[in-house]
Amino acid sequence: MIPLLDLKAQYSQIKDQINAAIRDVLESQYFILGPTVSDFEKNIVAYTQSKYAIGVASGSDALLLSLMAIDLRPGDEVITTPYTFFSTASCISRLGAKPVFVDIDPKTYNIDPNLIEAKITLRTKAIIPVDLYGQAADMDPIMACAKKHQLTVIEDAAQALSATYKGKKCSTLGDLGAISFFPSKNLGGYGDGGMVITDNEELAEKIKILRVHGAKPKYYHDYIGCASRLDALQAAVLNVKLKYLDQWSQGRQKNAKEYDALFSSKDVQTPFIDEHCQHVYNQYVIRVSKRDPLRDFLKEKEISTEIYYPRPLHLQKCFADLGYKEGDFPESEKAAQETLALPIYPELSQQNQRMIVDTISQFYN
Ligand SMILES: Cc1ncc(COP(=O)(O)O)c(C=O)c1O
Structure with a gap:
């Protein structure tokens, strides 16, 4: 039997380091945010050469929190591709907004930048291109179009951490980038996990607040956020795996x-x-x-x-x-x-x- 993916083969190469990292978290009993998560966030900032990385509960939540951070509302529209994983579009609908689909380039399977402008209306707030299968969408024309119409670009880089476009790391190509640490990803955790990448200080700060119920300080809520943190146990595993x-x-x-x-x-x-x-x-x-x-x-x-x-x-x-x-x-x-x-x-x-x-x-x- 040849499996699609053999995670046991990978685990056997790094077993001792992974087990030690998990044991360290258990000894610390620090499970929610804390030093292991912030270490991992810093390591991802260094790896992607971005300014901010915010660990969240999944790649799906990374997209959802990004849209919450730009205050996406019912009636707004977001342009994306129909040939992608479900959550690229469900995050839009979950906020009461409307996904507006644009067909793909048949060679790369990524959104066709030439077809985007025709779909922009006064209600369009954002574009979500996807780096499908691990290859960047054609981001330069997408960013140029977004700039012209003052739209936010959220790069769905769930499948593409470590890939590059014109020498720049995927997840840093838009205004916000979403990464997934689902176990089958190139950098996969031992459960769900995700991250938002951005150079925008204001958006980074808002996402940090949104992931803890919209509260800052604790128990004082300026926004209605959610409970969506990257687990310290996942961060410990991912910190080991990032080196590889x-x-x-x-x-x-x-x-x-x-x-x-x-x-x-x-x-x-x-x-x-x-x-x-x-x-x-x-x-x-x-x-x-x-x-x-x-x-x-x-x-x-x-x-x-x-x-x-x-x-x-x-x-x-x-x-x-x-x-x-x-x-x-x-x-x-x-x-x-x-x-x-x-x-x-x-x-x-x-x-x-x-x-x-x-x-x-x-x-x-
Ligand atoms: C393109 C794409 N977007 C979003 C996601 C969502 O990530 P997660 O499974 O971590 O919620 C995935 C992964 O499954 C994906 O492949």
């Missing part, structure tokens, strides 16, 4: 190169890399015809794969009241039918990669 992040991302890049070289069949389209981007392959996603039968065939041969994402957000039942229909975003709909993520974790062996590629060739032959 670049090495692990390089392992993924090496495996991606190996796949790129091994795939020769015209039936398989390998990932397109934008010349401005360093892709970190949180997912290695191929585009194929007969995707579902291929996936079944691989499953029979004990090779795990995943579909990110099988139904674009504009066609989700919970968003029916937005009034979208099939055909509205053809590139997103096509990608949802044709893409397939293969195992790419750093510990994946060359032998297994060859077996995966051979099995796919066997299917098409």
Whole structure:
């Protein structure tokens, strides 16, 4: 069986350090915020070369708190992509605002910057581009458009910590950046976790207050916030793992190169890399015809794969009241039918990669 991700292989390399870090938190009995969380926030500030990093309970909350910080209200609109994980758009709806979708560039699967301006109205407050699969969205034209219309850009970098765009780290490319530490991310915790990155002091301060129920000082509430902190236990684990992040991302890049070289069949389209981007392959996603039968065939041969994402957000039942229909975003709909993520974790062996590629060739032959 070849799994999509093998976290046990990773844990076995760093077990002693992780166990010691967890033990330190247990000895301190300091679980909510405190020194371990602020150490980790400082380390992320240094890693991303940003000014502020605020640890929150998940990547989804990083997006939600970012929108709360810019005071998003019912009736406001936020432009984003329909080809992404659910929470990129649900954070908008949860505040009573309206997600306005824009189709993707079929090569990168990221929001097509050329289609954004036409969707801007007087109600538009923000744009949320997503660095899908670990490759930055084309941020320069997005930032230029946002500047022209005075919109805030929240970069959903949940899948892209350690990736770069024009030499700059993902999560620092917009006004605010959201990171996820979900266990399957390149920097994954041992449970949920997330972070907001920004250079804006005022927004950073507001998010710090919002994550503790909107109170400052304690029990005096200027805002209605929530309980959304990064756990000290998660911060301890992540502090150990951060030291290995670049090495692990390089392992993924090496495996991606190996796949790129091994795939020769015209039936398989390998990932397109934008010349401005360093892709970190949180997912290695191929585009194929007969995707579902291929996936079944691989499953029979004990090779795990995943579909990110099988139904674009504009066609989700919970968003029916937005009034979208099939055909509205053809590139997103096509990608949802044709893409397939293969195992790419750093510990994946060359032998297994060859077996995966051979099995796919066997299917098409
Ligand atoms: C693109 C994207 N946005 C947001 C999230 C939400 O992150 P989390 O699972 O930490 O809430 C994820 C991760 O699952 C994601 O992949």
